[in-house]
Amino acid sequence: MSRQANNVSGHARVEQLLRTADAAPWADAPAGLRERVVRSLDGVQHPVRGESWSGRQAAALGGGVAECAAAWHRVHVSAGRPGCLRARRCADRPSRASVRRPPARGLIKPDERDVGAHAQRSGGACFRDAPRGADGAVAPAVCVDGVKGLRPREAPRADGQERHLSPPEARRTRRRPCCSHAPNHRLEYLSKCSQSRPVHSGRLTELSLRSLRLMG
């Protein structure tokens, strides 16, 4: 047998011997070591769900506990600002990435896809009554019921026909902030806005909620 083959068989043999059951010299841990370990853990706060961050305490402060995007994380909403997750940090992980965010601008939620049908059902009234800009166009992509459209629409003409805006017009209107204090918010988030300011006439939020309920 060659020297190399000898070496290979030697390594294999050593491996086999080292893997022999009960051959490894396991030592018994000293008496009481486990208890000592467990005792040392008493009173140590859990890093993720420590007492100071319990849901009960958050609730006592007037806030609440919301589920975070990560399965086991929780977002603790502090007192006085219920609901708006956007401004919150995940209590467990200080990165905002783990917090459930509102969809990015331009993304359409499933319940908003049927805006055309909604306009038809309301006979265009929702658009006719919507606040108009200086150029007479309907406020950005949103009808008075708070239903956001896929594409901004101009107010229906007298004959009931609607005209889609041209792409530049659409971009312009889409950029228009929905309210002054939350320039990046769109109407669908205003009911969750941390500052809880009235939205336009105040009627919009109420109507939009009703409308969304009706649309089911």
Added chain:
Amino acid sequence: MAGAADAATARTPLAPNMPGAGESRRPGALRIPTDEELAARSQEGEREAFSLLVTRYTNRLYNFLRRRALSDSDAEDLTQDTFLRAWTKIGTYKRGMRFSTWLYTIGTHLGATRARGKRLPMAGSMALEPVASSDGRAGRADGPDELAVRLWRAAEEILPSEQRSAVWLRYAEDLGVAEIARVLGKSRVNVRVMLFRARRTLISELARVEGNRKDGTG
């Protein structure tokens, strides 16, 4: 002290894919949670799950750290500190990672820090004292596994510390090369080389032992 049953359980390094370590194959059989499941439950704040991990790992961790610490009492302290650190950092445990790897990595780092703080030489430059096991396994040299026992003893006595740790993790704890590399803070190639050199040393030792036996002096 961990009971005999605990010690026996703790001594058996069950890999997650080994029967008994994970989900039972037989329908209706009692399901034993894996270490990783227990770690995940610990992350959610379940102290009992972590307590079970402590039971499972006290002996194993102690045995590993004993090979890296300067004394048995150091190994005890390190075991306690490692569990404490594991509990306070349980949020950083990544699901899907083997729990033993994560735990041993913490132990290794703590051991290195402690040795540095005391200005002591890095782990275990001295040979390990033979262990006194309750059932005398390690001291036994007359059974069918006599050669294996002698080989382990030689490994404990003549191998350098890092090689000894690598051999222990590979053949006693059944960790993979990548996992050993993570625990010891080495590259995979480095671990492979360490294991190769350790085996080469042990081959020579084996030849010596067998030569002695033939001569009737062993």
